[in-house]
Amino acid sequence: MYAVIKTGGKQYRVQPGDLLVVEKLDGDVGAQVAFDQVLMVGGEGGDVLVGAPTVDGAVVTATLIETRKGEKVKIFKKIRRQGYRRTRGHRQFETVLRVTGLEAGKHTAKWDGVVDLTPKLVLDARARGLAPRVEAAAPVVEAAPAPAVEAAAEAPKKTRAKKAKSDAAPEGDAGAEA
Numbered sequence: 001m002y003a004v005i006k007t008g009g010k011q012y013r014v015q016p017g018d019l020l021v022v023e024k025l026d027g028d029v030g031a032q033v034a035f036d037q038v039l040m041v042g043g044e045g046g047d048v049l050v051g052a053p054t055v056d057g058a059v060v061t062a063t064l065i066e067t068r069k070g071e072k073v074k075i076f077k078k079i080r081r082q083g084y085r086r087t088r089g090h091r092q093f094e095t096v097l098r099v100t101g102l103e104a105g106k107h108t109a110k111w112d113g114v115v116d117l118t119p120k121l122v123l124d125a126r127a128r129g130l131a132p133r134v135e136a137a138a139p140v141v142e143a144a145p146a147p148a149v150e151a152a153a154e155a156p157k158k159t160r161a162k163k164a165k166s167d168a169a170p171e172g173d174a175g176a177e178a
Contacts, residue, residue: 001109003102004040005060011039014060014099016111024093027064029117033097035060041104049104058104062097066119070094096120 002015008023027033038058041049049055069091077086096119102109 001044001102001107002042003038003058003060003104005035006037006039007035014102016099016102016109017113018099019065020062020097020099021070021094022097023095024067025064025095025097027067027095029064029066030115031064032100033062033064035062038104041102041107043107047107049107055104059102060099061101061103062099063115065096065098065115065117067093067095068120 002013004011004013006012007025010023012020012022014020025033036054036059038055038060039051039053041055041058049058051058070093072089072091075086075088075090078084098111098115100111100115
């Protein structure tokens with residue numbers, strides 16, 4: 001079962017379990033969001049309900065996962081042969097949603113999965129091996145302090161010896177008279 005919803009001036013075809021990125025919506029992480037502007041509902045057997053403009057009583061529910069900035073869009077202006085070049089950038093705020101349910105009269109569909117609220121930034125960092133994974137805590141074993149004898153036995157740091165300047169200039173140096 002699927003539905004076509006309208007939000008942020010755009011239309012999206014969704015079904016329960018879909019991950020959806022839309023224009024920024026107000027709400028906290030884990031909040032339930034309901035879309036009542038359902039334009040069309042389709043079923044498995046070819047049943048289609050088309051609204052005029054919306055389907056009466058149809059609601060799509062979703063869980064807000066994160067609000068983030070999208071990809072950077074570069075704006076480049078140029079007037080040739082005039083030395084005029086300008087580069088600007090823009091990052092639009094967007095909201096990531098997980099569609100959890102769809103209700104339209106006798107048609108109902110729910111998603112049975114668990115909504116993971118881990119933001120994309122953390123998932124990307126885990127994929128690159130930069131963020132620690134949250135796993136069962138291993139028992140912490142403290143190491144015994146190192147004896148003071150080992151610390152004193154370390155080799156002394158090497159220092160550079162400065163070259164001593166000789167009072168006499170080299171023989172081949174004609175302009176170096178004192």
